[in-house]
Amino acid sequence: MRRSILSAMALAGTAVLAGAAPALADEATPVPTVREATKAPGQAPAASAEPSKPEATTDPTPVASVAPTEAPAEEPAPGQVSVVPSGAPDTGVAPASAESGNETGLVVGGSAAAVLAAGGAAVLLVRRRQATRA
């Protein structure tokens, strides 16, 4: 009876002691981890290794190793089209001015020919009249 009581007490005592240490450790480590985790996104998107190692002496190395690789990777990232234009670009002005120039040339030429024809007809009429009078 005594043995079982003693062993039960020893078990309970050990369990309490053994449980207390991890509990304390649990409390201690998450606090910086959480803080660092909340700081990390605000400061730099890179620091994934930072949270677990801020207290250790390895703190400078993860920051140094992560930041440079992230920086050039982010540089081209904003390179997508920031403002999408509407509609299709009008990148071809057909030589319409040249065509219209030809058209006006044709019009001028045609009217000049009409004037010449009319003049010739008038000359013919005058000559015929003169011939009939004579």
Place this chain on the structure above:
Amino acid sequence: MTSLSRRAFATAAMASLLVSCGGPRGESQGSTANPASTPRPSRSSRSSANTAHALGRSVPVRLQIPAIEVDTPVIRLGLASDGSVQVPPITADDRAGWYRHSPTPGQVGPSVILGHATVGAYGDGVFRHLARLRRGERIVARLENGAAAVFAVSSVRTVAKAEFPVDAVYGDVDRPELRLITCGGPRTGDSYRDNVIVFAALTPASP
């Protein structure tokens, strides 16, 4: 008494063993909170893989397309008042223009360069023969910082302006690409019915 103490010791050892086995699990759970941050390294490695050949931001100053004998200065273009993209001015010395709201050539994303097929009374524009380009042919964009972005033609499309593929031209892509745009197809009045679009991707030949 000695057997009693042995038993007590053995029980205590068992108990501490059990607790210590549970402890690390808790810690590992704590460290799985870090794996929430493991996507970051993988993301950075993914982006570094995508940007393996990507160049830094530098404005294009010259465009060369040996296959169609194009060697032209490149000006900057923005948006017109109606929200459409600006085009280079109609001048005798026609030039290509880079849309400044797109990435510079060699950056991740679709860099957009426009040029005229014809410039009215001045005749042919710099992109007159753009539709003749074939898959694999080289396009070189000289940048302000002295670097050159070398692209290879992926495809050439002629599409009706009414059905201009906005997403395909201006949509996000995960590698450095180039779009060359001009007009094509039959004339409709002073303009053309279609657009000719060249899709090109950065080649490893780029420095």
